[in-house]
Amino acid sequence: MTIISRQMLSQITWVAGSYGVTQGLRLFTNVILARLLAPQLFGIMLIVNTLRTGIELLSDVGIGQNIVSNRKGDQPDFYNTAWTIQIIRGILLFAIALLLAQPLADFYESKQLIEIIPIISVLFLLTGFQSPARFILQKQQAVRKIALYDISMAVVSAIVHIALALYSPTIWALVAGLIVATSVSATTSFFLIDFRLHRIKISREHVKAIISFGKWVFASSVVFFLAMNFDRLYFAKQIPFAILGIYGIARTFSDMIGMLVQRVGSMMIFPKVAAFAKERSELRPAIAGLRLKALFATACGLSILVALSDIIILILYDDRYTAAAFMLPILMAGAWFSILSTMGESFMLGIGKSVHSAQANFAKLLWLVISVPLALTYSGFIAALGAIAIADLFRYISLSYSQWREGLSFFKQDILLLGLFAILVVAWRYIFMQLGLVADFNTWLAYGSIMNGG
Structure with missing residues (x-):
């Protein structure tokens, strides 16, 4: 087996091409929203998104990485177990976010956060139930299918955010846009691979393998989040x-x-x-x-x-x-x-x-x-x-x-x-x-x- 191949170069083209298209759409959306909304609204959402990402990463056990790296990752028992763990995690994160809403709003001295965080916490439930199909396709290196899916979701997100900002140029346009786009992504993810392959399952053997691999992913995710977002969290206060x-x-x-x-x-x-x-x-x-x-x-x-x-x-x-x-x-x-x-x-x-x-x-x-x-x-x-x-x-x-x-x-x-x-x-x-x-x-x-x- 060789690392360099014509197939890999074709796959890289799909990865880079889809990324270019999705980022172009996000840039277009960002520019339009910047003309419709005030700068301070982006500052508030920067805090919200950073905190949301932090809560996710501070409980990350590497569901996706486990599916990709484990030789049994594309077998139903394994990825259904991983999906079940993901659902449980999503429910727990939803509850944690609700509990943290008031303390975080007090810390950043923003009354809007006490209203926004409980609504945004619904995202944890949506992503928790999202199909692991994308990771299975990643393991199978079905790059083209993933690329087309990502582009489709970027189009949906752009349309939703711009439409809501035109209707209501407030912080709620950004909040609602995020929830609607995530709902569409979570729902359509089940159609990437046969829906019937997804079911609640707990295999002790696979749970042990996921946790064993995920402990370092968890440690890395915690430090990664803080390293990537310390500036945002610090500046938000300063x-x-x-x-x-x-x-x-x-x-x-x-x-x-x-x-x-x-x-x-x-x-x-x-x-x-x-x-x-x-x-x-x-x-x-x-x-x-x-x-x-x-x-x-x-x-x-x-x-x-x-x-x-x-x-x-x-x-x-x-x-x-x-x-x-x-x-x-x-x-x-x-x-x-x-x-x-x-x-x-x-x-x-x-x-x-x-x-x-x-x-x-x-x-x-x-x-x-x-x-x-x-x-x-x-x-x-x-x-x-x-x-x-x-x-x-x-x-x-x-x-x-x-x-x-x-x-x-x-x-x-x-x-x-x-x-x-x-x-x-x-x-x-x-x-x-x-x-x-x-x-x-x-x-x-x-x-x-x-x-x-x-």
């Missing part, structure tokens, strides 16, 4: 909701590239490495060439996006969101280390070493917990932004050490690619400045001058 909403838009853009690589990693690299039948010593040579080509293409594309990112904000959004034009280039440049780290995590999960992901995310979290409050307190928002941008460097360092210990190190390759990426960013920015497509350095700084002052 800066106005309007600025938080603007920051959330910049983060959404900067996260897109990393999410694409994460998608490719989870749907392609992780299953391929997990199914690699030859000796471990043959794994690195099998993936080195494809990895280099993929990261070279990523460096070329990402460098152009970094160089143009501020003008993208200025074109798509009105003057209320100008500060995001300063934030985005900084955050997007830091996405390079996120890309390297995500790819490394996929390799580690593929060989069954999920503990390394938890260690790497802990290194990132430790940096954020120390650096961001200090930077914001003593140097202002811009310095805190810089600390956030380089946070994934510490995640990458940890993963690089783990990969070296497992004989999967690509450190020299990464150093060359980093140098190439930096040179390309500077070169593209200079070219675009000469062409008059982007602002000069002083004008770009002016976009963010309000942040330290406000």
Whole structure:
């Protein structure tokens, strides 16, 4: 078996293509909603979505990862047991969210949260009952079917959110849109694979296997959530909701590239490495060439996006969101280390070493917990932004050490690619400045001058 094949390249095309379409739809939706709704509404929803994600991840036992990685994952007894555990978890999370509504509203000093959180908690029930069919298809590498499903759901979400915002340009348009879109997704998931294959089932053998594998997924998920969302949770308490909403838009853009690589990693690299039948010593040579080509293409594309990112904000959004034009280039440049780290995590999960992901995310979290409050307190928002941008460097360092210990190190390759990426960013920015497509350095700084002052 080889890692590189024409079939895999075709699958990557489907993964990347569907991701591009879905993100394009979400971007279109975000731009329309930004024109219909006030920035502070995005700040409130940023808190709500972050807390919702946190509650989910703080109880994650890796249902999807279990189905993909376990050799019995596509057998009815196994995935029905996994589905039953998922349902029980969803019910428990619903109850927990109801109990936390008042304390969270008090902590963030927002009366709206006490009304929003109980309604949003219904999402835990919906996702709890959602079919595990998507994970089964992922294990079977039915990439095309998953891609078409994701695009369909993105279309539904766009239509629902925009229609509700036009009808009622309030926070409730965002809340109701999320619930309706999730309901459609949960319902249609049962039609991906024969509905009759899903039934309540508890197998002690499979429960033991799921929990055994999931304990490190749980640990990794807890640290991953805190590492990915510490900035949002901290800023929600320290800066106005309007600025938080603007920051959330910049983060959404900067996260897109990393999410694409994460998608490719989870749907392609992780299953391929997990199914690699030859000796471990043959794994690195099998993936080195494809990895280099993929990261070279990523460096070329990402460098152009970094160089143009501020003008993208200025074109798509009105003057209320100008500060995001300063934030985005900084955050997007830091996405390079996120890309390297995500790819490394996929390799580690593929060989069954999920503990390394938890260690790497802990290194990132430790940096954020120390650096961001200090930077914001003593140097202002811009310095805190810089600390956030380089946070994934510490995640990458940890993963690089783990990969070296497992004989999967690509450190020299990464150093060359980093140098190439930096040179390309500077070169593209200079070219675009000469062409008059982007602002000069002083004008770009002016976009963010309000942040330290406000």
